Amino acid sequence: MAAVTLTLNNELISAREGQTLLEVIRDHGVDLPTLCHLDGLSERGACRLCMVEVEGTSRLLAACVTPVQEGMNIRTDSDRLLRYRKMLVELLLAERSHVCSVCTMNGKCELQALAVRLGIDHVRYEALHPALPVDASHGRFVLDHNRCILCGRCLRACDEVEGAHTLDVMGRGVRSRIIVDFNQPWGSSFTCTGCGKCVQVCPTGAMVARENIAGRVEKRPDFLLRILDGRQKRVWRW
Numbered sequence: 001m002a003a004v005t006l007t008l009n010n011e012l013i014s015a016r017e018g019q020t021l022l023e024v025i026r027d028h029g030v031d032l033p034t035l036c037h038l039d040g041l042s043e044r045g046a047c048r049l050c051m052v053e054v055e056g057t058s059r060l061l062a063a064c065v066t067p068v069q070e071g072m073n074i075r076t077d078s079d080r081l082l083r084y085r086k087m088l089v090e091l092l093l094a095e096r097s098h099v100c101s102v103c104t105m106n107g108k109c110e111l112q113a114l115a116v117r118l119g120i121d122h123v124r125y126e127a128l129h130p131a132l133p134v135d136a137s138h139g140r141f142v143l144d145h146n147r148c149i150l151c152g153r154c155l156r157a158c159d160e161v162e163g164a165h166t167l168d169v170m171g172r173g174v175r176s177r178i179i180v181d182f183n184q185p186w187g188s189s190f191t192c193t194g195c196g197k198c199v200q201v202c203p204t205g206a207m208v209a210r211e212n213i214a215g216r217v218e219k220r221p222d223f224l225l226r227i228l229d230g231r232q233k234r235v236w237r238w
């Protein structure tokens with residue numbers, strides 16, 4: 001694969017053609033915040049937290065869905081970017097109910113960790129917090145729409161790794177919601193295999209295993225890479 005040369009935060013670096021900006025930026029030690037990205041899944045470009053400045057365009061580009069190009073000049077840490085990232089997380093916190101003190105993911109939540117990292121100690125926007133349903137119809141898992149940030153990691157894990165495509169998104173804008181099959185209770189789904197991959201990759205308390213409800217959840221979203229690697233190496237044979 002051909003090499004390309006670009007500038008990252010005033011430093012000349014090289015990358016491989018076909019890589020995304022996010023891959024290159026992380027390869028060079030910059031911890032760009034992300035929420036919808038997860039190693040092992042396709043990119044969605046949904047959360048926009050990975051946005052960067054690229055010389056020559058006034059638009060901020062999502063690094064996870066932007067391929068590297070020869071001669072790019074990228075900034076990841078300008079005041080403008082920090083301001084917008086903070087705003088994005090605040091808008092997520094204002095959109096649905098994220099009361100950490102009564103959430104099973106308190107202390108493990110990626111959204112909460114990001115808010116702490118960005119120094120968010122209050123939200124400047126009016127809270128919408130619609131009262132959304134909690135689907136507790138499944139024998140092992142619970143889906144709380146009030147905690148969902150619509151990153152789409154659950155449905156991509158279900159579709160791309162498990163191959164079930166039980167989950168999808170219904171509606172638009174603030175009415176968007178994760179649905180099971182044709183919007184039926186999770187417990188009555190004929191396609192769900194009960195593998196729990198969606199629960200493991202969910203960054204917030206929107207999807208949790210029943211046994212974790214009363215205690216703190218320990219999720220391992222990095223297990224996807226082990227599964228994908230094992231499949232490629234044919235570790236498991238039938």
Ligand code: FES
Nearest residue numbers: 045047048050064
């Ligand atoms: Fe790039 Fe979400 S990680 S848009």
